[in-house]
Amino acid sequence: MINREYKEMLSSKDVIFEIAGEARKRALRFGDDNIFNFSLGNPSVPAPEAVKQTFTRIIEETDPLELHSYSPAGGVPFVRSSIARDLNERYGSHYEGRHIFMTCGAAAALSHALRALTNPGDTVLTQAPCFPEYIPYVKGALCKLSMVPAETGSFQINLSAMEAMLTEDVAAVLLNSPNNPSGAVYSTETIKELSSLLQRKSEAYHHPIYLISDEPYRDIIFSHADSPYIANFYANTITCYSFSKSLSLPGERIGYVAVNPHAVDADGILEILPQVSRTTGHNGAPAILQRVVAELSGTTSDLSIYEDNSRLLYRALKEYGYSLVRPGGTFYMFPASPEPDDTAFCRRAMELNLMLVPGSSFGAPGFFRIAYCVPTERVTKSLPLFRELIENT
Numbered sequence: 001m002i003n004r005e006y007k008e009m010l011s012s013k014d015v016i017f018e019i020a021g022e023a024r025k026r027a028l029r030f031g032d033d034n035i036f037n038f039s040l041g042n043p044s045v046p047a048p049e050a051v052k053q054t055f056t057r058i059i060e061e062t063d064p065l066e067l068h069s070y071s072p073a074g075g076v077p078f079v080r081s082s083i084a085r086d087l088n089e090r091y092g093s094h095y096e097g098r099h100i101f102m103t104c105g106a107a108a109a110l111s112h113a114l115r116a117l118t119n120p121g122d123t124v125l126t127q128a129p130c131f132p133e134y135i136p137y138v139k140g141a142l143c144k145l146s147m148v149p150a151e152t153g154s155f156q157i158n159l160s161a162m163e164a165m166l167t168e169d170v171a172a173v174l175l176n177s178p179n180n181p182s183g184a185v186y187s188t189e190t191i192k193e194l195s196s197l198l199q200r201k202s203e204a205y206h207h208p209i210y211l212i213s214d215e216p217y218r219d220i221i222f223s224h225a226d227s228p229y230i231a232n233f234y235a236n237t238i239t240c241y242s243f244s245k246s247l248s249l250p251g252e253r254i255g256y257v258a259v260n261p262h263a264v265d266a267d268g269i270l271e272i273l274p275q276v277s278r279t280t281g282h283n284g285a286p287a288i289l290q291r292v293v294a295e296l297s298g299t300t301s302d303l304s305i306y307e308d309n310s311r312l313l314y315r316a317l318k319e320y321g322y323s324l325v326r327p328g329g330t331f332y333m334f335p336a337s338p339e340p341d342d343t344a345f346c347r348r349a350m351e352l353n354l355m356l357v358p359g360s361s362f363g364a365p366g367f368f369r370i371a372y373c374v375p376t377e378r379v380t381k382s383l384p385l386f387r388e389l390i391e392n393t
């Protein structure tokens, strides 16, 4: 008999992919140029030329037997060391190669971290609004996901609500900064307060509360934002990173888990991560891609377009009367829906061929997400539609 749980998941399909599917249908009907697809977080700038050059050189210069052989579970040793070195140079951290565990993107990094740091039945606490895929990731670890209500004035962490929800059964707090969908970057002050809250609660409950810091947008930070490296503020932090957004390589599936060397059970976590791979059939990240990203430490795609788009949209939406928090990074914006029902609002936008995602999909009804990872000229052309939408509310 086929699996019941997965079958049940069919009734809660990925809303974002459904809207993107509708965008494709509309593009066939009305033409690409008439569809404003702000639904998907697919980078709109190409991977830098250095990716192609490095890829080609590695294939040409490396012994094929060595290149294509199984990678050790945690990754190719020199790749792990190179990433550790890069992090230490950038953030003053103290990783060694063994603290880096290569994965197929942030998705696999998160499922490894969640499985390694929890036991079935534990609660994982996250902050709304959040990436909807946290629901299946946490379910896959046989845990319960609880969502702290959004702090809609700033989209920082709602620390008082989090404190009330940090009960003894919480094994880990899962946070994402820069945040999808709000674009908020958690400030140094927020992270310091979070750290002291987690320390206090860990002491009170006599068990560590781990912080799983989901950071695929860490390199898309705008010039005005205060962007602390979170693991530097809380020892029990496991950082999940991806090259999907910074190098525009989402289809290549490459990222890593970085275990803070100061975490209480860092060695124990590192020891069991390969066992998580065994049970999930992960068995190592793609070997060529590991070598490519190791050689490109510090290189990114031209991410400046996202800040340009953000500035353009923010100014225009404010002028039209939308209420929104200025993003500090990512390529997302999360304005308040001008009408109380965010789904109805997004449906109305869709009628204008403007594809937006309701905030309810991210645990924050009453808002909507704009994924502005599109060419700037598309943003400019879409502005009259945003104006029309609010004027007709």
Ligand SMILES: Cc1ncc(COP(=O)(O)O)c(C=O)c1O
Residues within 6 Å of the ligand: 041, 104, 105, 106, 107, 108, 131, 176, 180, 214, 216, 241, 242, 243, 244, 250, 254, 255
């Ligand atoms: C917040 C967040 N976490 C994790 C992921 C998964 O990223 P990856 O493509 O590296 O698996 C995404 C992808 O959009 C994301 O937005």
